Amino acid sequence: MIRNVLTAIAIFTVPVILTIFTLSDLIFSPFTYALWLTMEVGVFTTIIYLSNYRKSKEIKAPLVQEFRKYRVAALVVSYNEDPSTVRETLLSVKEAIGSLGDVFLLDDSTDRMKAEENEEFCRNNGITYLHREGRRGYKAGAINDFLKKYGDSYDLIAVFDSDQRPVRTFFLDLLPFFNDENVAFVQVPQAYTEVFSRLAMGATYQQMPFHDVVMSGRDISGSAFILGSGFIARIEALRKAGYFDEEIVTEDLATTLKLQSLGYRSIYVNYPGIWYGEPPQTVDAYMVQQGRWSLGSFQSFMRILRSRIGWRVFLDYFAGFLYWLKEGPLTIVELLAPVIFLTLQVYIFRVDPFIFSLAYYPVFLFSILLFILSMRDRRYGIRGFLYHQFVEFLMMPPVTLSFIAWALRRKRPFRVTPKGREIKISRWIFLYILIELLLIFSIIKGIFWYNLASLNSLRYSIIINLTWAAYFLFLTSGTFIIFLEKKNI
Amino acid sequence: MVRIEDNRELFENLKELERINEELAKLKLKKKEISENIINSSKGNEIAKVESLFGELGENEERVRYLTKRKEEILENIKNSLKSFETLxxxxxxxxxxxxxxxxxxxxxxxxxxxxxxxxxxxxxxxxxxxxxxxxxxxxxxxxxxxxxxxxxxxxxxxxxxxxxxxxxxxxxxxxxxxxxxxxxxxxxxxxxxxxxxxxxxxxxxxxxxxxxxxxxxxxxxxxxxxxxxxxxxxxxxxxxxxxxxxxxxxxxxxxxxxxxxxxxxxxxxxxxxxx
Incomplete structure (x- = not known):
């Protein structure tokens, strides 16, 4: 634990030192600090990504295992979902589990019609229907209530969101991993199969490196975590961990930390165990999803520091935290830095622009090349990379709001990712139009300034900032490809 | 009692199949080596050497074709020469x-x-x-x-x-x-x-x-x-x-x-x- 804290302190202290030596104006010192932190986080997360990429090619779990029977409860969780979607998922889970266990629908729906429809379907299909009036602990609370009531009758639970359907062999494939009594859970990648919009396509591309590289590498390091759906967990281990954490909006991450702190093993099996999955189709839905995920990660920060986990495992979790920090508040700093410099003509830090370019650009280019290289065998390509970057840039506002909510200790309600059949232009577009205009203005001002500048070092600084502004202008323009799509699914 | 027949012809075929497979593997490695040599010699403008290497590559390819054809024949022979028994x-x-x-x-x-x-x-x-x-x-x-x-x-x-x-x-x-x-x-x-x-x-x-x-x-x-x-x-x-x-x-x-x-x-x- 001390090592974890020291590592975190080191990461956040190095930019302080760099700020002291490069400060140009005290007013901008938080900005200077944030910029150095951004660069440091970029280097740190690239190193962790490289390490995970190298590890992702290995197989840690045994290639063959004896098949043993376990008492399995398969839980489908639902909250006001379309009953037809819930029905299809229940049937899919029922077919997969066969004679190996029982299926339960944990329905927290507040829509009476939907709840009744779900209940009737369960009654007619041999599925146990469980409904709660209050939504204490949301999804985690529903699972915990189930475990407390039925946990003694089963060895394992499998959890599926109502829009994630397992393949027929899901249980036959994954149950043997539990022969090792130290295995607490087995997770498979979430699938995004119903891609009907550009946003959904971007979200799908965004998931690919996470599943194929990050989680596969983390499986080897022992830091794979529960993704909320498409996993099987050992009830005894959950009980020892005090069940699912109901305090954090992403209960899965916090619960995994508890399990790993207790010495349990986690397994991530990177195979298509889910044959049907719905990604967010609209920008608004995506914003809600990313806001929730990032808030969960921010809320877990102190737990990550306090966990009794190995240093390498800690680094993975810490990199996950820093990723959200980088995609939210630090992206705003990165975006505003060239704008401030080019429009107000003030230096945010004083560094020789030539040395800065030599030091940082290779790292930046390396991170992009590494990313593309790591995905070269996986139908990702340049198109996937660009869509990935565009949707990642889209998540800047909700992630920043989550960061602010976490920093101010403000409670935010648990919101499920909304499902919609209509793709329309989101109101978030106004923010991005503003960013676009700001960047265009900065670039024009920068070009005029460059023509007037006589000092070579100043001209070089302007070029560097123009490059950054152009890079963000490209990303912002890319988001309009997603924003401007209108259709009915 | 059912007799399990030792099929010497089949055995010979299998031995030859093994030899062919080994030689094919060696020829593939050799092809790679010759190709690399051709690239290196081309860079050094060693025209005579490049020509000789191309000749060698051609011979290599011819042998591969012959062996592949022979392998197919042997596999066919093996299939045809299997003996039949009524019960297991x-x-x-x-x-x-x-x-x-x-x-x-x-x-x-x-x-x-x-x-x-x-x-x-x-x-x-x-x-x-x-x-x-x-x-x-x-x-x-x-x-x-x-x-x-x-x-x-x-x-x-x-x-x-x-x-x-x-x-x-x-x-x-x-x-x-x-x-x-x-x-x-x-x-x-x-x-x-x-x-x-x-x-x-x-x-x-x-x-x-x-x-x-x-x-x-x-x-x-x-x-x-x-x-x-x-x-x-x-x-x-x-x-x-x-x-x-x-x-x-x-x-x-x-x-x-x-x-x-x-x-x-x-x-x-x-x-x-x-x-x-």
Whole structure:
């Protein structure tokens, strides 16, 4: 634990030192600090990504295992979902589990019609229907209530969101991993199969490196975590961990930390165990999803520091935290830095622009090349990379709001990712139009300034900032490809 | 008693097949070496050397063509020279005491798996295992009905992804060694293990188009090296669906070949001894 804290302190202290030596104006010192932190986080997360990429090619779990029977409860969780979607998922889970266990629908729906429809379907299909009036602990609370009531009758639970359907062999494939009594859970990648919009396509591309590289590498390091759906967990281990954490909006991450702190093993099996999955189709839905995920990660920060986990495992979790920090508040700093410099003509830090370019650009280019290289065998390509970057840039506002909510200790309600059949232009577009205009203005001002500048070092600084502004202008323009799509699914 | 015939001609064919496979592997390595030399010599403008290397490359290619054609002929000869026997049950006794490798081949739906399960049920003096990647529900059903003492060993689903990523010899060796070693870990300490690989098609690299025949053979060679049924007092049975040439490679590594065909309302089994 001390090592974890020291590592975190080191990461956040190095930019302080760099700020002291490069400060140009005290007013901008938080900005200077944030910029150095951004660069440091970029280097740190690239190193962790490289390490995970190298590890992702290995197989840690045994290639063959004896098949043993376990008492399995398969839980489908639902909250006001379309009953037809819930029905299809229940049937899919029922077919997969066969004679190996029982299926339960944990329905927290507040829509009476939907709840009744779900209940009737369960009654007619041999599925146990469980409904709660209050939504204490949301999804985690529903699972915990189930475990407390039925946990003694089963060895394992499998959890599926109502829009994630397992393949027929899901249980036959994954149950043997539990022969090792130290295995607490087995997770498979979430699938995004119903891609009907550009946003959904971007979200799908965004998931690919996470599943194929990050989680596969983390499986080897022992830091794979529960993704909320498409996993099987050992009830005894959950009980020892005090069940699912109901305090954090992403209960899965916090619960995994508890399990790993207790010495349990986690397994991530990177195979298509889910044959049907719905990604967010609209920008608004995506914003809600990313806001929730990032808030969960921010809320877990102190737990990550306090966990009794190995240093390498800690680094993975810490990199996950820093990723959200980088995609939210630090992206705003990165975006505003060239704008401030080019429009107000003030230096945010004083560094020789030539040395800065030599030091940082290779790292930046390396991170992009590494990313593309790591995905070269996986139908990702340049198109996937660009869509990935565009949707990642889209998540800047909700992630920043989550960061602010976490920093101010403000409670935010648990919101499920909304499902919609209509793709329309989101109101978030106004923010991005503003960013676009700001960047265009900065670039024009920068070009005029460059023509007037006589000092070579100043001209070089302007070029560097123009490059950054152009890079963000490209990303912002890319988001309009997603924003401007209108259709009915 | 049913006689299991030693087929010398077949044995000779198999030996030649092994020699051809080895030479083909060497020729492929040589081709790579010559190609690299051509590139290097071209960079140095060594025209005479480049011409000579092209000549060598042509000869190499001609030999590869000849050997590939000969290999096809041999495989055809092997198929045609298999001897036929009417029943298999009477041979259960012989096989139950045998340590080595048997390949059971036939078209899908000819009753191979059921015959193997009956054999496992008969051979109770050994601990039996079925290694399965796909088709698990059928295997589980048959095990439950016919031979409940048999242990089912399932293959990690990631295996499929790893196989499809294979491009190089080192990857083949690593995967085959890991697979065989992990199987050995499960069966260690059991009574004369009898291991069925159902189906060898699912585990092999046969359906990966980008992988050369040499790598496909290397996979089974590495696999067999670690299992070594005779040294480890084990009986290894490959259940292989005869689709295209998918089962041919296994013949090189098997002591007996059992071919299964539909005959009338049942199945007909033809047993051939492949090694002396």
């Amino acid at each position: 049950v009477e041979n259960f006794n012989i096989f139950c005491d045998y340590n080595g490798t048997i390949s059971v081949m036939g078209l899908p739906g000819t009753g191979k798996l059921e015959m193997i399960m009956r054999f496992l049920a008969y051979c109770k003096k050994r601990d039996s295992f079925v290694v399965v990647l796909r088709d698990r529900e059928r295997v589980m059903d048959m095990v439950r009905r016919i031979t409940p003492e048999t242990t089912i060993i399932t293959v990690n689903p990631v295996y499929v992804e790893k196989v499809s990523d294979i491009r190089k010899l080192e990857q083949v060796s690593r995967l085959a060694s890991r697979l065989s070693k992990d199987i050995m870990k499960v069966v260690r300490g059991r009574r004369n293990p009898l291991i069925v690989i159902h189906r060898s098609n699912d585990l092999s690299l046969d359906r990966i188009n980008e992988v050369s025949g040499f790598l496909k053979e290397e996979f089974w060679r590495m696999f067999m090296e670690n299992i070594s049924p005779m040294e480890n007092n084990m009986l290894l049975i490959f259940n292989c669906d005869s689709i295209g040439d998918e089962c041919s490679t296994l013949m090189t590594f098997s002591d007996y070949l059992v071919r299964v065909e539909l005959a009338g309302e049942g199945s007909r089994f033809m047993i051939t001894r492949l090694r002396l």
